Each structure stands twice: as structure tokens, then as C-alpha cells.
Amino acid sequence: MQLSLEGVSARHPAARSGSAAALRDCSLQLAAGEAVAVIGPSGAGKTTLLHTAALALAPSAGTLRLDGVEPWALSRGALQRQRGRLFLAPQAPPLPPRQRVITAVLAGRLPQWSLARSLRSLFYPVDIAAAHAALARFDLADKLFERVDRLSGGERQRVGLARALLAPASLWLVDEPLSALDPTRAARAIDTLVDEAAARGVTLLASLHHVEMALSRFPRIVGLRAGVIEFDLPAAEVTPDRLARLYAHHEDELSGPAPEAAPLAPPVPVAMQCR
Numbered sequence: 001m002q003l004s005l006e007g008v009s010a011r012h013p014a015a016r017s018g019s020a021a022a023l024r025d026c027s028l029q030l031a032a033g034e035a036v037a038v039i040g041p042s043g044a045g046k047t048t049l050l051h052t053a054a055l056a057l058a059p060s061a062g063t064l065r066l067d068g069v070e071p072w073a074l075s076r077g078a079l080q081r082q083r084g085r086l087f088l089a090p091q092a093p094p095l096p097p098r099q100r101v102i103t104a105v106l107a108g109r110l111p112q113w114s115l116a117r118s119l120r121s122l123f124y125p126v127d128i129a130a131a132h133a134a135l136a137r138f139d140l141a142d143k144l145f146e147r148v149d150r151l152s153g154g155e156r157q158r159v160g161l162a163r164a165l166l167a168p169a170s171l172w173l174v175d176e177p178l179s180a181l182d183p184t185r186a187a188r189a190i191d192t193l194v195d196e197a198a199a200r201g202v203t204l205l206a207s208l209h210h211v212e213m214a215l216s217r218f219p220r221i222v223g224l225r226a227g228v229i230e231f232d233l234p235a236a237e238v239t240p241d242r243l244a245r246l247y248a249h250h251e252d253e254l255s256g257p258a259p260e261a262a263p264l265a266p267p268v269p270v271a272m273q274c275r
């Protein structure tokens with residue numbers, strides 16, 4: 001899927017109406033199948049950008065297009081269908097605590113299921129093999145029937161990512177997928193996401209705190225600071241000098257969060273595919 005933002009401004013998903021824009025005059029084009037990482041210091045607007053691209057948040061100015069279509073100009077039903085073509089993995093996946101992992105992962109399929117099938121799957125999970133395979137890609141196959149509230153923060157985060165592999169989406173928007181993962185799991189998780197997106201021809205836009213991981217895994221890097229795109233470059237052209245300017249006064253964030261030490265951000269409201 002192609003994603004196009006032209007002069008887009010937006011408020012943070014948890015902000016009250018009337019508050020200042022967290023994303024300002026942002027223009028960005030992603031071709032179908034492209035993989036792009038967004039980096040920048042805390043508060044730069046990465047979450048706001050991803051939620052805007054995911055149609056969870058209407059721009060306060062500018063134009064957003066998906067495959068040339070302006071979703072916010074469509075009827076409510078058509079907008080909802082466009083949302084069904086996207087997958088947003090928030091920093092803290094909104095997983096109901098008593099839910100089984102299999103149900104949480106199969107929820108990725110909701111946009112393509114009828115109401116009857118969705119309800120049936122709550123009690124008699126369908127496509128157990130697909131859920132198992134998706135979890136296996138994130139080293140969680142043994143957690144298939146575990147309850148979500150018995151998982152660690154890192155495991156919950158990986159369950160949220162495994163959902164992408166079941167979603168009927170052609171654009172994945174992944175917000176800091178590594179914050180609760182140790183370095184080895186973080187590398188495996190990001191490799192899985194990038195590889196699976198490439199294999200499926202899915203467009204991938206991911207925000208990452210871990211700059212080295214972004215530069216080594218993504219061909220194109222967008223640097224965001226104070227709601228403004230500072231650079232949009234091939235990874236090889238993101239020099240230490242550019243990074244120093246992007247992270248000025250936030251130098252401690254340049255090496256990424258300490259593994260396992262970084263708490264998950266509190267969930268922000270997300271427009272979910274619920275029936």
C-alpha cells in the first residue's frame with residue numbers, strides 16, 4: 001500500500017481538542033512494500049505520526065492518502081473498511097488480561113471475519129495452526145493457550161506483533177516494538193517484522209528508540225524532532241553529525257533504552273477493529 005502525507009499536522013492521540021499539534025506540516029511518501037524507520041527523541045511525535053497514518057487520528061491539517069484515496073473524505077463505513085487494510089501495533093498492545101494468547105493473536109483476523117465467526121472464535125478458536133505459526137516466529141509457540149495476564153511485558157509486546165502476521169493488512173504501523181525486549185529478542189523481533197513485511201509486499205513504518213537497530217535493519221530513515229521531519233534519508237546517509245543534531249539535549253536516548261528496564265508506555269486510545 002502507498003502512504004502519502006502532505007502538510008499533515010495532528011494532535012497527540014491522548015490530547016484534548018484545541019491543544020497544540022504534536023506533528024506539524026509533515027510530508028512523507030511511502031511506496032508499496034517499502035520499509036521505513038522513524039527515529040527521534042522522546043516526545044518527537046513518532047506515536048502521533050503512526051496513529052495518524054493508521055487512521056486512528058484525523059489530521060488537523062493537510063492531506064493523507066492511502067493508495068491515492070483520501071480515507072477521511074469517505075463515508076464512515078468506507079473509512080472503517082480502509083482501517084481494515086491497516087495494522088497498528090501500539091507500544092503497549094491493548095490485550096484484555098484474562099484473554100488467552102491464541103484469542104489475542106487471532107484478533108488480527110477480525111477485519112476479515114463476519115460477526116458470527118468472530119464470536120465463534122472467542123469460544124472455539126479457528127485456525128489454531130496459523131496462530132501457532134505466527135507465535136513461533138516470535139518464539140512464543142509454547143504460550144498459545146496461556147492467559148495474557150500471565151505473560152511478561154516483553155511477551156505481551158511480542159503477542160501484539162504476532163497479530164500482524166494474521167492481519168489482512170497491507171500497511172503495518174509499528175510503534176516502538178522493542179521497548180520491553182532484551183537485545184537478542186529485540187533483534188529477532190525486528191528481523192521477523194522486516195522479513196515478513198518484505199515477503200508479503202507489506203509496507204512497514206516503524207518507530208524505533210534503538211537507533212543502531214533502525215540503521216542496520218531499515219533502508220530508509222525518517223528523523224523526527226519536535227513534530228517536524230528533520231531528515232528523510234537512506235540509512236547510509238544518516239551520519240553521526242545528523243544524529244547528534246536530531247538528539248541534541250537528548251543524547252542519552254541515542255543508544256536506545258536499557259534492555260528490560262524501559263517500562264511500557266501507558267496505552268493511548270486506539271481505534272480498534274471491533275465488532
Ligand SMILES: Nc1ncnc2c1ncn2[C@@H]1O[C@H](COP(=O)(O)OP(=O)(O)OP(=O)(O)O)[C@@H](O)[C@H]1O
Binds near residue numbers: 014016048
Ligand atoms: N497525553 C497527552 N496529552 C497532550 N499532549 C501530549 C500527550 N502526550 C504527549 N503529548 C504531546 O505530544 C508530543 C508528541 O508525543 P508522541 O508520543 O507522539 O512522541 P514520541 O516521539 O512517540 O515520544 P516517545 O518516544 O516518548 O514515545 C509530546 O511532545 C507532547 O507535547
